[in-house]
Amino acid sequence: MNLTKFTLPAVLFLLTISSGFWVAKSGKPYNTAVFTLHKLIALGMTIFATIAVVNVLKVTQIQPVVILLFVLAGLSILALFATGALMSAQKLAGNAWLLIHRVAPFLLAGSVTAAIFLVFKK
16 A cells, blocks of 8 residues: 555645635636636545545554544535535625635645554554
8 A cells, every 4th residue: 555546636636726726816706617627626636535545444454533534534525515516606604604615625634644644654
């Protein structure tokens, strides 16, 4: 088991963050092409990250804390998709959803990084 399985999801995560800044800078209403690109990159990252996590879970003795970290990552992804959908539909009721959308990537990155560290430490 090596870390290369997480390279593509990591690159897609960085592209998702970058395209998210691009969406934010394009103003409302969101540029359809930029917003669609952002959503597709995020979806691809989610798919490839899920495949990598499932492969790790299949071949490695996993500590309960690692499973908890992967669950936190999954909840962060759900929060990102949900708040993104609310913002795209312009049904954003206050700044709370925007705050969640801005904080969730840090929870996602932190939980996945910690889980990977725990799985691969020797």
